[in-house]
Amino acid sequence: xxxxxPLILGGRELALGGHTWVMAVINLSPESHNLHTVAHNPSEAxxxxxxxxxxxxxxxxxxxxxxxxxxxxxxEAEEVDRLAPVVELLAANGHLVSVDTWKPAVARxxxxxxxxxxxxxxxxxxxxxxxxxxxxxxxxxxxxVEGENPHGVGEVDTAPDxxxxxxxxxxxxxxxxEAEGIHDVIIDPGIALNYRGDYLAYTKTQLEVIRASRFLxxxxxxxxxxxxxxxxxxxxxxxxxxxxxxxxxxxxxHDVAQxxxxxxxxxxxxxxxxx
Numbered sequence: 650x651x652x653x654x655p656l657i658l659g660g661r662e663l664a665l666g667g668h669t670w671v672m673a674v675i676n677l678s679p680e681s682h683n684l685h686t687v688a689h690n691p692s693e694a695x696x697x698x699x700x701x702x703x704x705x706x707x708x709x710x711x712x713x714x715x716x717x718x719x720x721x722x723x724x725e726a727e728e729v730d731r732l733a734p735v736v737e738l739l740a741a742n743g744h745l746v747s748v749d750t751w752k753p754a755v756a757r758x759x760x761x762x763x764x765x766x767x768x769x770x771x772x773x774x775x776x777x778x779x780x781x782x783x784x785x786x787x788x789x790x791x792x793x794v795e796g797e798n799p800h801g802v803g804e805v806d807t808a809p810d811x812x813x814x815x816x817x818x819x820x821x822x823x824x825x826x827e828a829e830g831i832h833d834v835i836i837d838p839g840i841a842l843n844y845r846g847d848y849l850a851y852t853k854t855q856l857e858v859i860r861a862s863r864f865l866x867x868x869x870x871x872x873x874x875x876x877x878x879x880x881x882x883x884x885x886x887x888x889x890x891x892x893x894x895x896x897x898x899x900x901x902x903h904d905v906a907q908x909x910x911x912x913x914x915x916x917x918x919x920x921x922x923x924x
Contacts, residue, residue, distance in 0.1 A: 653665040653666045656788060656833065656835070656871055656898075657788070657833070658708070658745050658765045658766055658788060659740075659745050659746075659765040661745065661922060663707070663919065664919060664920060665871055665898050667917065668898070668917055668918070668919040668920075669892070669893055669896075669897050669898065669899065669900055669912050669915075669917040669919070670707050670708060670898065670899045670900075670919055671705060671706040671707060671708070671899075671900055671902060671905065671908050671909055671912060672706065672707075672708040672709070672710045672747060672873070672899055672900065672901040672902070673698070673701035673706035673708070673709050673710065673902060673905045674686050674710050674712070674749075674901060674902065674903045675688050675694050675697050675698065675701075675709055675710070675711050675712075675735075676688070676712050676715070677694065677711060677712060677713045677731040677732060677735055678712060678713055678714055678715040678720075678723075678731065680715040680717075680720045680721065681712075681715050681717075681720075682715075682717060682878075683878055683903050685903070686903045688735070691734045691735045691738045694711070694735045694738070694739065695735075695738055695739060695742060698739050698742075698744050699742075700905075701905045702744065704905050704906045704909045704910075705909030705912065705913070705918065706902075706905050706908075706909060707745060707919065707922075708745045708746075708747055708766070708899070709739055709744050709745065709746055709747065710747040710748075710749050710768055710901055711732055711735055711736060711739070711746060711747065711748050711749065711759075711764075712748075712749035712750070713727075713728040713729075713731035713732040713750070713755070714728050714749075714750060714751075714752070714755075716749070716770055716799040716800075716842060716843065717799070717843045718799060718800050718801075718802055718843055718844075718845070719843075720800075722800050725752050725754045725755055728750065728752060728755045729754070729755055729758040729759075732748060732750075732755065732758070732759050732762070733758055733759065733761075733762045734762075736748065736759050736762040736763055736764050737762045737763055739763075740762070740763030740764070740765070741763070745765050745766070746759075746763065746764045746765055746766070747764065747765065747766035747767070747768045747790070748760075748764045748766070748767055748768060749768040749770060750767070750768070750769070750770065751769060751770045751771030751775070751778070751798040751799070752771075752778075753775060753777035753778040753780070753781050756769070756778060756781050756782075757781050757785075760781070760785045760787060764787075765787065765788075766787060766788050766789065766790065767781070767782060767787060767788075767789045767790070768789075768790040768792065768837075768901075769782075769789055769790060769791065769792060770792045770794060770798060770799050770842070771792075771794065771797065771798045772791060772792055772793060772794045772822075772839075773789065773791045773822065773826060773831075773834075774797070779826065779829055779831060782831050783829055783830040783831050786830075787833070788833035788834070788835060789831065789833065789834055789835070790834075790835045790836075790837050790873055791819065791822065791823075791826075791834050791835065791836055791837065792837040792839050792842070792875075793815050793818070793819060793836075793837065793838050793839035794839050794842055795839075795844065799842050799843070802842065802843075802844050802845065803844070803845055803846075804844065804845050804846035804847075805844030805845070805846045805847075805850075805851045805854070807846070807847060807850040807851055807853070807854045809857075810861075811838075811854050811857060811858050811861075812838065812857065812858045812860075812861035812862055812863075812864045812865060813861065813864045815838050815839075815858070815864070815865070816864040816865050816867065816868055819836060819865075819868060820868055823868060823870065834870050835870060835871045835872070835873050835898075835899065836865050836868060836870050836871070836872050836873065837872075837873045837874075837875055837901075838858050838862070838865060838874070838875075839875070840854070840855040840858050840859070840874075840875060840877060841855075841875035841876065841877045841878070841901065852877075852879075852884075855877050855888065856887075856888070856891065859874055859888065859891045859892055859895055859897075860891065860895060862874065862892075862895050862896070862897070863895070866896065871898040871899060872896075872897055872898050872899070873897070873898065873899040873900070873901055874888075874892040874897040874899070874900050874901070875900075875901040876888045876889055876892065876900055876901060876902045876903070876904075876908070878903055882904075885903075885904055885907075886904075886907060886911070889902065889904075889907070889908050889911050890911060890915075893911060893912065893915040893917055894915070900912075
């Protein structure tokens with residue numbers, strides 16, 4: 650894996666192979682269940698981003714729409730109002746900013762405000778979203794989702810060989826994206842999304858996907874493991890540990906300080922850079 654082509658974000662090179670980059674979540678949705686990552690205004694978000702950067706996170710993932718299917722789906726206009734001022738402020742202060750959305754108009758507004766990465770929880774299945782990504786020529790995260798978007802999911806598939814089957818579904822999408830001019834794709838197996846169904850079975854499936862993430866790596870793209878949130882903190886740390894052990898290129902986390910400490914412990918700290 651050493652010597653792979655780096656991921657370019659905001660003019661910076663993110664070396665791949667032997668490193669794990671930490672993406673820190675900041676929720677701009679007061680509906681979010683993860684209260685410790687909720688920022689209520691741009692100043693709070695900036696303070697949070699600075700703290701995360703000091704801990705070692707290199708990317709901030711901003712979300713204005715809660716992805717939990719039980720929460721309301723807000724309008725594009727409201728989501729933009731939540732996101733755009735924060736994107737602009739964080740980008741102006743040297744942070745690499747990702748925006749978590751499945752709505753094309755929101756992605757476009759966030760990119761206009763200075764975002765460097767689109768984290769598409771709709772799985773890049775919306776042709777309008779793909780057109781935005783191709784137009785702006787920015788890297789994007791393809792999140793595997795069993796539904797049109799996180800608010801349109803049903804019961805989760807917990808059948809065996811989930812990682813292999815997920816990779817098989819993603820592979821033809823990558824070919825399609827290449828044909829549409831979208832080349833810098835990061836793969837996210839979607840194991841942090843909330844689904845209806847058997848919670849315990851899904852918990853075990855999440856572990857199995859990380860353990861078999863070699864199938865995702867075989868697609869030749871950076872692999873982002875989104876760390877699921879659990880009410881048991883020790884289980885969250887177990888997911889982080891496994892993601893590092895199995896060579897995640899990026900991890901998306903709510904527990905940033907702990908994740909960065911584990912990245913260092915595992916010897917996967919990326920090269921330093923200034924802001």
